[in-house]
Amino acid sequence: MATLLYRLGRTAFRRRRLVALLWAVVLVAVGVGAAKAPATGDSGTTFMPGIEAQKAFDLIGQRFPGADADGATARIVFIAPGGEKVTAADHRAAIDTLVSEAAGEPQVDSAVSPFKAHAVSKDASTAYATVTYKVKADDVSDASKDALEGAVSQARDSGLTVEVGGTALATQPAAGGSAEVIGIALAAVVLLVTFGSLAAAGLPLLTAVIGVGISMCAILALGSTFGLDLTTGTLASMLGLAVGIDYALFVISRYREERARGRDPQEAAGRAVGTAGSAVVFAGLTVVIALAGLSVIGVPMLTKMGLCAAGAVVTAVLIALTLVPALLGMWPNAVLARRTRKAGGARKAGRTRKAARGREAGEVGRARGTATGGATAQDQAGDRDNGGARWARFVQRRPLAVLLVGVACLGALALPATHLDMGMPGDEAKPTSTTERRAYDALAHGFGAGFNGPLTVVVDAKGAHDPRSAVQDVTATIERTAGVVSVSPARFNAAGDTALFSAVPATGPSDQATKDIVRTIRAERPALAADTGATYEVTGTTAMNIDVAGALQDALVPYLGVIVLLSLALLLLVFRSLLVPLKAALGFLLSVLASLGTVVAVFQWGWGARLLGVEQTGPIMSLMPIFLVGIVFGLAMDYEVFLVARMREAYVHGERPAQAVVSGFRHSARVVTAAAVIMIAVFSGFVGSDESMIKTIGFGLAVAVLLDAFVVRMALVPAVLALLGAKAWWLPRWLDRALPRIDVEGTGLTAKSGASGASGDPGASGPAAEAGESGALPQEPART
The missing domain is CATH 3.30.70.360 (Alpha-Beta Plaits)
Incomplete structure (x- = not known):
């Protein structure tokens, strides 16, 4: 896979104008499709087949034909001033006038006065009138809404307090545009600090916005066909924006690293896509599988949200593998740090292939030196420790303490999850x-x-x-x-x-x-x-x-179990280890349970709810926990792959287990930290949404990323690997022979470059290159 992606990256770099043009054509095509698409059609009345409430609803439709259960309604509530009654002559006249005006609208089917329908409270302080429309809520015209609002305003002028419930005048949730803007702004700051280059900070943002634009236009274009709605699009944009930035970030970061090694721009782009791109493909695959797996729950709405978000993730992966290297080809030096460019980074990138071969020899020497406990060539070259390497060594000095503290903190946060109460809050959960x-x-x-x-x-x-x-x-x-x-x-x-x-x-x-x-x-x-x-x-x-809450609560544990087993299988293929996947799955369980616990504490118990604008606590939205599990699984595997893959790369190339952990953190900690902060920023932006479910999911995802990235992956992972040592990478020989090899860390590229002779090009022709095409991986060095 690494070789295939390497060639894809080089091709995209070389054919940069064609690749950019193709993506532009795709964006315009889906944009035109969205603009010309008809309005979203009826998505159906079946919410969750199989539950009793749904069966009863279907029976009503069969036995009472013509009963329009989907027609819009407006429940107008009248409250008399303190000490007065709605039955007073002047109040009664105002109410009757409103009902008469409402009944005269063309789209209104019926409007019944509360005095005829016996809809007056016992103390006569409150009454309500129900207005039923011939059309659905989405089809109520602006003229009908304006007429009803005008009648309500006149009734209020009489001294009555008048409020309107129902679906006819329901307040529509904000489209979420401000949330994306906030997330992008915060992401830009993080990228600028991380890369020290405006171009390097802007490129991931640009490609992520293009990916989200394509995904959202596709959702709008297909909305009338598949009944896709605003909530579906918001969740797809939320996840598409986050992973789009992150995936481009990892490719660009690896490109800068390869350029620092003296490779020319095209070769650096190819290797970045072949190595970091391999991890992007696998990480994206885990997210897609988790999201697509939501379809097995049996909730059509959940299936639509999952599949649309999965499509957005696929788009982000394709852009990271093709459009990102194409844009790097247009501005090969712009993404380098300013100090690197001033120091002659561009000239270093143009060194001869002889220097590149010398670099490869140095890498071999580094591997041999590390295997024997000596100083690495990398160290000799002046690659100083950074914050990531220092943090890894700190954890390795006291791994048991870090492990116990981290597990205890996550366990404490997870305790409220045992009291999870799922439901579907309605108007009572809206702001006052x-x-x-x-x-x-x-x-x-x-x-x-x-x-x-x-x-x-x-x-x-x-x-x-x-x-x-x-x-x-x-x-x-x-x-x-x-x-x-x-x-x-x-x-x-x-x-x-x-x-x-x-x-x-x-x-x-x-x-x-x-x-x-x-x-x-x-x-x-x-x-x-x-x-x-x-x-x-x-x-x-x-x-x-x-019924829906009960069914989803029953499905939560089995779905969680399936996700954990899936993560074990996928990570077993990638890392060729038994204990590393087990550690990753247990870490995922801790992070997802802790995030669910914080959601329960805030949105169900009310701890700090006012700070987040939650005015009414209550049951957690039924769809939210399962959707959270699916997304957090994908994101957790993202960080696991990007961080641990560099550790395994160092280990396979000859470093001792402890030093491999440090090397992995040296190369990946900063970029994983930036990716996590970006994710947190994007998801936190959705906490300000007026839509209850979006607010809850945004908060839950932000907390989950915070805990998984900085507690599980940055603290528990190095602590566990330090305690396990070489045993962490153990795999039975029979299982090693049975499993297919997935070259996520790009060892195949190293093997090919070593066999390519004077060319220094993994794609070079000749006997040596042909031998490299066999796909054989270098044997791991013998260890005592």
């Missing part, structure tokens, strides 16, 4: 600045907490001798259930064999008591079915959220 949240609170105050989350019961009485009598028995039984405060009259379908009614619980939609009520009602079903011959199912928004 929104009218939907204020309408929710007013209804809960006037009619009880459970009024905002009624349960819909559909009774299938086809098997009953007397359907109406059977429905009455079911209604009476549910009405007597502890925790149910009221039951509406049953409504029969045209055939008279199916009925619908609502049961209002005493507690709010996200309360544990409401979940218990749903379980109790369902537990009563077998006895009623035996007595009446009729059966029933519970659905509605509240029941749907409860």
Whole structure:
């Protein structure tokens, strides 16, 4: 793989204008497709097949044809001033006027006055009117919205407090543009500090923005076909921007390193893509597999988010392998540090191939010297220790203490995850600045907490001798259930064999008591079915959220197990070791559990919630933990590959285990740190989103990257490797022969360059080069 990518990098460098033109054509093509694409179509009403609430919803659609459950609604809540009642003559007149004006709009199907619908609270302080539209929320015209808002404004002028819930005037979440801008700005600062070059800092940003632009335009172009929405695009842009910057960063960093060794620009680009690009491919593959694996959960929305984000990651990988070396070909010296250019870095890069061969000889000498415990050629050349190497030696001096402290801290952060409560928060989770949240609170105050989350019961009485009598028995039984405060009259379908009614619980939609009520009602079903011959199912928004949360919570542990096993298999192929993959998988478990624990502490328990703009705590969004596990897995493997691959490269080339760890940190710690800080910056930008799920995922990912990069990979990894020594790289001979070889660290390039004779070119022709094409890797040096 390293040789193939090496040739790809050289080709992209040499054919830079053609490569850049092709990417420009792709960007324009998907941009035109997005501009001409029709509006997003109906994504369907099936949220999670197989759960009871979904089955009941489907049954309603079959037995009550024509019932438009998807039509937009507006629930207008009226609150009388302190000490007054909505039934007062002037307030009643204002309410009736509003309802009449709303009913006269062409898109409105019905608007019922609260005084006719008995929708007035017992103390007459609160009332509500429901406006039902003929069209879906996305199709409500601006004229209809303006007319309703104007009528609401007139009612407010009468002295009433008027708030609007429902879907017709729902506040749309921000598109997230400011989050991307904040993330890019912070990333630019980090890159500038890391590279000391405006060009080197700007190039990863440019390629990442191009990748996100292509991905987002593709999502918009395919939106009407696959029902892709704003949330899908936001998550894809979040991850695409982060990995796009990181993958380009690793390739550019390796290019600068190769240039510092005296290689010419084209050769440096080829080797950068062959080595760092190999790690990019593998890291991107792990992210794609984790995201695509979300489709097995069985939630269409989760599948769409995962596949779209996976597509954004694939785009980022392709750009890092082709467009980045092409742009390096256009400005080969611009990405070098200023001091390097002033010191004649450009002239060093143009040295003869004889000097390059001397460098290769020095590398062989370094490997031999290290294997015998002597000073390396690299050290002789003046490659001083940097902060990464000093940190690795610090950890190696006290590995057990670092390991125990790191595990203890992560374990403490993970403890709240044992109390994870999953749900689908609604208007109660929105800021109090929104009218939907204020309408929710007013209804809960006037009619009880459970009024905002009624349960819909559909009774299938086809098997009953007397359907109406059977429905009455079911209604009476549910009405007597502890925790149910009221039951509406049953409504029969045209055939008279199916009925619908609502049961209002005493507690709010996200309360544990409401979940218990749903379980109790369902537990009563077998006895009623035996007595009446009729059966029933519970659905509605509240029941749907409860069922989805339960199903996803049950799927979380198996999915986590699959991800861990997958990481073991992938890392076994890359590092050809048993203990290194095991250590990586356990580190991933620690980081993901610790990040989930912090999410629970903030968004469920409320610790520091105000600082993040979280005004209402409650259950964690059901989709969030599984999505977090998939993304964190991919990012954790990114850092594992980029950091440990350099350690294995040094070890394979002859360095002792302890020195290989130091060499890995010397070359990779700074760039991995920069990549992690960029990820944290990008994800943190989404914490300011108005969308609850985006805010939660942004926070969870930022914390996960912080913990995984700086605690697990930077502290626990060198500590464990120091304790294991050479045993860390042990692999049974039979397994070594059975596993295919994946040259992530680029040892094949070293072998080829050593065999290429005077050319110094791994791609050179001739007998030696042909021998190198066999793919044989150099044998690891014998160790005692």
